[in-house]
Structures are given as C-alpha cells and as structure tokens.
Amino acid sequence: MAAGTLFxxxxxxxxxxxxVAAQYSGAxxxxxxxxxxxxxxxxxxxxxxxxxxxLGKVPAYQGDDGFCLFESNAIAHFLSNESLxxxxxxxxxxxxxxxxxxxxxxxxxxxxxxxxxxxxxxxxKQATEQAKEEVKKVLSVLNQHLNTRTFLVGERVSLADISVxxxxxxxxxxxxxxxFRQPYPNVTRWFLTCVNQPQFKAVLGEVKLxxxxxxxxxxxxxxxxxxxxxxxxxxxxxxxxPAKPQEKKEKKKAVPAEEEMDxxxxxxxxxxxxxxxxxxxPKSSFVMDECKxxxxxxxTLTVAVPHFWETFDQEGYSIWYSExxxxxxxxxxxxSCNLISGMFQRLDKLRKNAFASVLLFGTNNDSCISGIxxxxxxxxxxxxxxxxxxxxxxxxxxxxxxxxxxxxxxxxEYWSWEGEFKHVGKPFNQGRVFK
Numbered sequence: 001m002a003a004g005t006l007f008x009x010x011x012x013x014x015x016x017x018x019x020v021a022a023q024y025s026g027a028x029x030x031x032x033x034x035x036x037x038x039x040x041x042x043x044x045x046x047x048x049x050x051x052x053x054x055l056g057k058v059p060a061y062q063g064d065d066g067f068c069l070f071e072s073n074a075i076a077h078f079l080s081n082e083s084l085x086x087x088x089x090x091x092x093x094x095x096x097x098x099x100x101x102x103x104x105x106x107x108x109x110x111x112x113x114x115x116x117x118x119x120x121x122x123x124x125k126q127a128t129e130q131a132k133e134e135v136k137k138v139l140s141v142l143n144q145h146l147n148t149r150t151f152l153v154g155e156r157v158s159l160a161d162i163s164v165x166x167x168x169x170x171x172x173x174x175x176x177x178x179x180f181r182q183p184y185p186n187v188t189r190w191f192l193t194c195v196n197q198p199q200f201k202a203v204l205g206e207v208k209l210x211x212x213x214x215x216x217x218x219x220x221x222x223x224x225x226x227x228x229x230x231x232x233x234x235x236x237x238x239x240x241x242p243a244k245p246q247e248k249k250e251k252k253k254a255v256p257a258e259e260e261m262d263x264x265x266x267x268x269x270x271x272x273x274x275x276x277x278x279x280x281x282p283k284s285s286f287v288m289d290e291c292k293x294x295x296x297x298x299x300t301l302t303v304a305v306p307h308f309w310e311t312f313d314q315e316g317y318s319i320w321y322s323e324x325x326x327x328x329x330x331x332x333x334x335x336s337c338n339l340i341s342g343m344f345q346r347l348d349k350l351r352k353n354a355f356a357s358v359l360l361f362g363t364n365n366d367s368c369i370s371g372i373x374x375x376x377x378x379x380x381x382x383x384x385x386x387x388x389x390x391x392x393x394x395x396x397x398x399x400x401x402x403x404x405x406x407x408x409x410x411x412x413e414y415w416s417w418e419g420e421f422k423h424v425g426k427p428f429n430q431g432r433v434f435k
Contacts (some may be wrong), residue, residue: 001028002027002029003028003029003063004028004065004067005029006019006029006030006075007059007061008031008038008060009033010033010034014059015033015058016166017075018059018076020203021079021084023199023200024157025080044056044060053070080159083158084158084159084162087154095160099163106138108334109132109138110135114171114175114214122221123216125296125297126300139181139184140184142186143186144186146189146190150190151193152164165194165195169195169204175210176209176210177211181209278377278384281376283316284376286311286316287311288354288355290307291304291355294307295435304415305412305416316377317375318379318402319373319375319399319400320374320400321371322358323369324339324370325395327368330369333363337360337430340360343358343391344356344358344434346388347387349387350381350387353375354381357431357432359371359414359432360430361426362427363429370424372414373434380397
C-alpha cells in the first residue's frame, strides 16, 4: 500500500484527485500544504525540492520510500487501487479515456470561463462566450453517456469519475447556475452522487452548487494583481499601524492564483526587480494597457481592432508573425495548447510590453501553431532578457509591415479568431491570448 506526502497549496483541485483516490484505496497520504511543512513559492524553489521535482510545480508526491512523482494524473493513478484503475483491460482503457477527456476537453474551457470570475485572469468576452459553448458541448457528451449509467465506467466509482468531477468542481461552484445546467440533468445527478460519497466529502467537504452565475469583478482582479513598490513607498517608513502592509502581503501569498491559471507561480511578484530591458527606448504615445482593455471588454472587430490602428505607434512598437518550427512534433491538441500556455507563463514579465494572439490549427497529429505579436521596439524582444529566451527559438519570426494589407488582414484574423487564414491551410482549432 502506498504511503507518502503530497505537496500542494490549499484547495488545489488537481491535488484533490490524488486525495480522493487515496481515500478509496486506503493509501496513507500526508498532505503538506501550509507552513512549516510547505510554503508555496518558497519550498518549491529550494534545491532539495527541485532535485526531486525539477519543474517546481505542485501537486508533487514523495513516497516514504523516496519514490517521487509529479503531474496530478500520474499521482492519482499511483495512489489508486485496481478497482479505481479498471479491473479489465477494457475498463482500464475507458478510465484513461475519461481522465484524458477531463484534461483535454473540460479543463481548458472551464478555466477560460471560471478564472475571470475568481479574479485570476482578465475577462475576455469573446473567449468566455466560446468557452461557454465548449462547456455545453462537453456537458452534452457526458449527459448522453450517463443517460443509462450511474458512473462513467462500470458500476462503481473509478478514477474516471474522480478526475472528471474534480475538473468540474469550480464550474458547478461558480458558473453552472440552475438554468444553464437544466438541459444536463444526468450530469448534475452524477456529479452530486460523486461529491456526496464519503470519500469525496472527506476531501472536498460540502459542495454547494451555485445559485447565480458568477461574473467578472474588475476590483477583485485588480486586488489579485501583485502591487509594485514605488520609490516613494520605499522611502516612507510607516509609523502608525505598521502591520497593515504586512497583513496585505501575507494575504496575497496565501492565494497562489497564477498556479491555477497556467501554473505561473504567484511568487514571481516577490522577486527582486531587474533592470528595465526597454530603458534604452524613447517614450511612446501608444498605451498598451488601453489596447488590451478594449480587446478584453469590447467587440474585437468593431472596437478593439479600429482602436489599435488609430493609436498604434509604428516607431515605438513593431508587429511580428510567429510560426512553430516543428509541427511534426505536435500530437495531441491539448498538449499543443499546453505548449502555448507554457510559453505565455514563462514570459509573464513581458506582459507590460507585449500582446499576442497565438492560434492552434488542425487536429490531433496534424496541426500547427502560429500567431501575431506586438512588441515594444523594432527588434525581437526576447534577447533583451534571460527570462524571455526559453521558447522563442522554437519559432520562426517574421516582422510585418504595419502599412501592408497582409499585416492588417492577419492581425484582424488572429485577434478575432476567424477568417480565411490562407497562409495556414488547416482549420482553426483553438486560440490563446498573451496579455
């Protein structure tokens, strides 16, 4: 029987999968999620932790015998028993099918819809509406499958139910209001059956379905963003109530929002500020943040694109086309999407000076990645900082002439996620926006 420690932060739904599996299998699992056992953003950056888990991500599992695993699905599988994994080759394959289904089909649209309501990421109307439609499609598939079944595979709870239910947890808690979930009664019946099992409740507690669809709260989003310390605040030493700033800092550190959002660590905000890579460039009249707000909150074709061309500073900024060099290596669609999201994550410190819409075209084992980027300056920005150089060499880059029809057409198509895309030759699949 497995015995070990699961490192995570509190209320990590990915860690819930392993915890629930352990409840069913009887595995002896200790959870290290709070100080002094584990502090997110600190413990997972220590040499000892990185020696066992090179990516520094959580959840991460270390057995009492020294055996180490990262990636939540692998950990949950290891902590499961034969009944959860599938007792026949057919059942085991079906379990794997639904675990993959959760990651590839449920998690991406659920994240795009739910994260803005939690203040984790900026609201994008177009992306949210697309996510809602994708969620409806997934719920329809589940509803049909569960029409004559109590559980996803066989007659008992399996790792398939655990994985899919945990991936839907925030959907049901935040946005699947009664009117939205009404067409999918089999799914809601199944979900409630799962989360009310003793083994689920021991980990999740009481799960309350939302009564009203949560909306984007700009104030909550602003509060979640790391506050930059100004030179004025550095000079001033508060005499009265000195504990208040510290209290705010502690509160922020307790909510690792970006780990949920493409797994970008919230602790990035606490790193020492380095020299500004754009300090050598003259000031520009183009306001990148205003352009991003237009794109996120208003119609792309009638407002955001016209605003961009009306205010764009050709001397201070440049527009580039990127294309992934190794399309033959792209297999599963969800893995390709993770490739894009991972690049965005590692470029987090570039957000103030860049904007991009990167799209995936095609299907499994026949796809390609390309995008349109807007950068500060006239040269590729990645060589300006060591923090930005991890991924860019895997792409071909071509600078576009902002006065050309080609540039205007491509920017419109990549920003709106629709068009002919004549240069691609594959159907549009999914998109990711770097803001």
